[in-house]
Amino acid sequence: MKQINASIITIGDELLIGQTIDTNSAFIAQELNKIGVWVRRRVAVGDAWDDIWQALDEESQLADIVIITGGLGPTADDITKPLLCKYFGGNLVVNEDVLKHVKYLFEQVYRRTGIMLERNLKQAEVPDVCTVLHNARGTAPGMLFKKGGRVTISLPGVPHEMKGLMTDQVIPRLLKEFEMPVILHRTAFTSGAGESMIAEHIKEFETALPSHIKLAYLPGYGMVKLRLTAKGDTKSTLEKELNDQFEQLKSLVKQWLVTDTDENLEVVIGRILKEKNKTVATAESCTGGYIAHLITSVAGSSAYYKGSVVSYANETKENILGVPHSTLLSAGAVSEETVTQMVKGAIEKLNTDFAVATSGIMGPDGGTQKKPVGMVWIAAGNKEKVVAKEFHFRFDRERNIRQTAHTALDFVRKFIIANS
């Protein structure tokens, strides 16, 4: 079966001066991949007519499917729609369905915040050579063009509008339009070993992989994901083959394996706690609420998470978590004694089965010779027992915070498994 290739073009000067991080491409790539479309290239260009035109020309030569995002907003720096109209040889006409939808949104949904302007109504103008894709979440419609066996789709750049359109409109239409090969992924999530060490450990396995199954190393904060990707024609055969290889891989990395699903740590912990019907709390100094944010980013986390005391100031550690003043004086905020007390205080004050605590120096300032930037104490415990460990990270502030948060999540995950 022919491999269907896609290119993603993102439009906007904000991408080229680095003011916006492109998260749209990642989502689009994920969705295309799930249905067996291989994204071969992603290109970002500015709000310049010639550059957009050239990107369209080039990507159309490489790809069966071209997906464009951005450049459809109501303001004057947007030139994508007229360009697409000319590129595909059409004329801009008012689409009555879109017009009705724009009016409905302003009259019913945005009435608290927005006033409908002439430029909003202009969003109902679309090239007469495209199929309009209904954007339930906003005013700018998606547009689908066909030319020479290729499909070109233009989507608004607002992430949640783009996401709705991809799921509701783009994917179902592509599935009708193309016959897809099968692409399957399996991901093993490891923690505790670096990329090189794992690679060395599974060298023979990797060399022996058949050519249609590929291994990729995806390092993250304190962990490495190992992804096997298989490509073929028959789902059942491919699935069996991939599963066999994946079981081999799993047994090879058993000592570092967190989970054999492509989930984040906060999802894994949630699942464990729900299964055991237990609750957890956090007491965060240096992570400043980031662990709480990770846990609560999972829908339904209120079933097992009661909250956090972000005790950024020492007096907060004393007043709310009950860390003794003498402990802070003698051992300091970044110490085994303090994080142990923080865990005990959190379990008591938040009335949970488990708690995890962090205290460290994230930088760039605040380090000393005895307690340098990157030094962190993490503790996890239940009502009976608390264990604590010292870590040393060596990154910038942002990364130290993330690394500490993920390490703490893994630390409490291990404690929960070992003690329940």
Place this chain on the structure above:
Amino acid sequence: MKQINASIITIGDELLIGQTIDTNSAFIAQELNKIGVWVRRRVAVGDAWDDIWQALDEESQLADIVIITGGLGPTADDITKPLLCKYFGGNLVVNEDVLKHVKYLFEQVYRRTGIMLERNLKQAEVPDVCTVLHNARGTAPGMLFKKGGRVTISLPGVPHEMKGLMTDQVIPRLLKEFEMPVILHRTAFTSGAGESMIAEHIKEFETALPSHIKLAYLPGYGMVKLRLTAKGDTKSTLEKELNDQFEQLKSLVKQWLVTDTDENLEVVIGRILKEKNKTVATAESCTGGYIAHLITSVAGSSAYYKGSVVSYANETKENILGVPHSTLLSAGAVSEETVTQMVKGAIEKLNTDFAVATSGIMGPDGGTQKKPVGMVWIAAGNKEKVVAKEFHFRFDRERNIRQTAHTALDFVRKFIIANS
């Protein structure tokens, strides 16, 4: 003066299946922009020899500077180095300085976590036709190639290593290599009006802008940044021109202006609090620690931030923040009464001058007809007074959390300014 153009090529299958979000390109683009280099295109390709080669060929035709990231790690899926070696007609040779550095890192810095392997030593192999750029933060060196007046630079994909190399090595070398035009930016940060409404309001100003000064709208969570970009030869002339235009713009959007610097809200609030020598605390339900995370992501925030009570469970709101049980029963967790009590509790328990509180329904579940998904109460106050307001957002869970956090930061910013 000739405009210097750059292209950024990012390499890695993980970018094409959407498992990794590309933050490197944004950073590289920002740094290039600051010195007057215009990034014309960004291209992402997979770990495939032909695709990387083609991208190099194409971008070299468009750009004076090509920056490549990724594909330099120690594992087997990396093919960038041999490809660059062949592309620029060289041979891989061991570089003694890099070898010494790799050994030093493993012996001194990584000794707690890593064991040096053969594949780590291979990172000291570099093409003999490149200039090696010292990577102080990791084992993979940067490489600079010159050909036909163009400069091609390859950097590792690990963000904090790439950042160090950009700042310490790449930028100083590019400044020596090219004569740069002047590019200046000024950014006005507004909140309280949508993109369309602002565009309508400043229509005449925008139309009257000279062709070398451009306006861009950068919408974010509950705010819109307006960026003026000017390009020219003489810095002093250009600066004056840009400043004049920027003053006009500022006075036009005065009612929505948060700040005239390109800063985030958490930085702005920190500055205000430091100036006034005041402190703030947060009490978060639905934002789950995300406000605390934003505030503590700013280095030095311990000077004005004492912490947060992330009261995800109702009993945490009662037990730690002292929200009366009767209030939670009669008005509910998402109510004016509850957020008002949360602010009072936070100021008392965390002993601060100000506090801000959030409670809402972030979705996708948990909504009712009276309290739908996206409904949020936000309160801000000091010891004398608390004000609260109801908001309605209409996004997915992740975006509702971010939108609520940014709205709450702006809400407490206004309260602090009005009440101190």
